[in-house]
Amino acid sequence: MVAPLKVGIAGLGTVGAEVVRLIETQARVLAGRSGRGIRVVAVTARSKAKKRSIDLRGVDWAKDPIALATHPEVDCFVELMGGAGDPALSAVEAALNAGKSVVTANKALLAKHGIKLAKSAEKHGGALNFEAAVGAAIPVIKTLREGLAATGISRVYGILNGTCNYILTRMEQEGLSFAECLKDAQRLGYAEADPSFDVDGHDTAQKLAILASLAFGTKVAQSAVYVEGISSIAPEDLRAAADLGYRVKLLGVAVRTAKGIEQRVHPTMVPKSSSIAQVMGVTNAVTIDGEGIPPITLVGPGAGGAATASAVVADIADVARGIRANPFGRPVAHLRDTTKAPMERHEGGYYIRLLARDLPGTAAAIATRLAEQKISIESIVQRHPNGGAVPANPGKAAPVPVILITYATHEDAVRRALAAVQHDKVISGRPQVIRIEKN
Template identity: 65%
Template sequence: MTRPFRVGIAGLGTVGASVVRILSRQNDILARRLGRPVAVTAVSARDRAKDRGIDLSTLAWFDDPVELARSGEVDCVVELVGGSDGAALRTVETALSHGKHVVTANKALLAKHGLALARAAEEKGVALAFEASVAGGIPVIKTLREALPGNRVSRLYGILNGTCNYILSRMELEGLTFADCLKDAQRLGYAEADPTFDVEGFDTAHKLAILTSLAFGTEIDADAIYVEGISSITPLDLAMANELGFRIKLLGVAERTSTGIEQRVHPTMVPKSSAIAQVMGVTNAVTIDADAVKELTLIGPGAGGDATASAVVADIADVALGKSEPPFGVPARTLEKAPRAPMQRHEGGYYIRLTVHDRPGVAAGVATRMAEADISLESILQKRSETAASQDPHGRSGAPVSLVLITYAATEAAIRSAVEKISGDGLIAEPPQVIRIERE
């Protein structure tokens, strides 16, 4: 009988338990596809007594995941501990140094140490697989690494965090504030008690760093990513986006430019006609722009135990078949250190919402500052609050009103300079809102 491919799982949270269940449920079909069975032989977790709804009684148990990584009981270590350093890093480093294959869902670990770990895996001739690290059940890693060798990617962008997409979707559809929607997301388990990592864009940035390396053959450079979160988005911004034919999404964008690889994470206005604008709730999506396929969009569940476990199992199956291509598509030593494209040089359309004093000359003053910065305006809309309109329906109340500007293509530096001068002129009553527009 062919010896089973032995798997050790470090971390038995929602994803780890789902991996055990899927491997058990799919045991027969996996054995037929792979030519040998896949068997979970060892596990590691903090609490042995916890009821996970799975039978672990026949498995070797390790309190320390690093000891599991050293064990002769396993051929492949599945790291689901989490975190960019500590036990997760030691577990993966130990497994690779002992010549064991590694499957991980840990985007923070890869964003920080991916290059070094890829080199270690290649030196030992073992696999480092991480499909589950980005976009859950969507096979975007495999697509970039294996399905597009005949393409030169020019841009990729995507909704990579289900928590943010859920919040923005609810805010748009129900008119909720960010704070109210976040509380509801926490109650439903879509957001953590401390949601900073998700809502301020850092989770998306880690995932974008991995995709950028795969798409452009560059070393991971998470520090090069410009990051903004969604906490400043208001119901008014979403309503204005809708009126103007857009939706607001938190996007991670990587793009070739004349000055280097531009990497950015921020709220973005996308045309409602685009595929990515239709993605609502906790769903993720990634669009790849390339010369041969033109535009390819992948949409699916970006999180959750079963969806993420599905990607983990797919990696386990590939490793069991003997697939161990370079983790980032090309040998790690050939990955280029791409020049960073400064965010100040980014060029595109902008939505600018200014809360201005409703008095003569204000709009003219704003327009003058825009012209001085060589910024052309596509449209200007003024929105008076219902309260101000009811108090003074025919004239100017002097109360703050919203002035919304849509620009033609302009540089980030020009936009920031103009907005700073408008603020200095005393024309606005609140901090300005600036949202970039991503055209199709």
């Protein structure tokens, strides 16, 4: 019998405590699956005195994360502290440089320092596993790294943030505003007191950067991701989307185009019939388009202590079994540099909602501006708030919402056309623009 794998855990919050519990309660199954035992030998956390539900008798308490990472007894360092900087960064580096394996759930750290850490893992022979960093227990890292090892990927996209999907689901189902739904999400613990990291798309961007690297062999780089959040989405957008056969989701999309790899996070109209459109509430989902094969969609909980701990312990079990995959699929030397794809060159369909002044010739003016930019219109809906009757006093009447769906075009054409429309003073306020992603 091989000696057990000795694990050190930094961070004993909900996830850390659940990891300790799983390793103990599932000991026999884990040993059977891994061919060797797994044992927690040392831990550290901010407060040693804090009351915890787990039994830590016989487990060494390291004085700080670096001490734990370089602990002579520890084979596998589990980082559950979070944050892109120290102490997580130096502790993970210290462990890898000491030739130990690392398991982490820290998307921020990977999105910022992933390549440096992968290099260190490669050089010193340790594993660097992070299934829990994207989509918790949804096995998307393993699927991209191992399951689709032989398949060229043309696109990977998904709902990677439960807070945003919860808010959009409530807005759609109950016709509520963004602000109302955010408040509810905060009350229920689905959103932070400062929600910007989630609702402005940064959490999704970090996760997308990791997936893009695994899918396309590019260097992970959060800075290469275009990001737009969901705070501008109005209930009328969701209603219009529904009427047109779409739903609005905050998607992270990484796609191979003729101009390079595009990585972008933004509210997106997806066909109601697509797998991704069915994903409601806090659930996450990722769709992978492999070359020559129909899409594969993985759906499940994107957060939560038990789901995250499940992925962390599976990663530890892989270390125990001796699996050493390249952290980002390919050797670091094979990874290509990533540049931010300029969104003005993005190609796709667009949803445009305008508030047109109810004057003769407005529709013609808008249509002309789009035609000048060679934008073809798939559908146009103009909804008179008074049911279509001729206004008693044209020019003074309330503005009329006009909703346009374009065929595939370039984003800069859309921007130029809308600037011209605004310049013509035939609309009130800013146009709403939502990109369409076809399945």
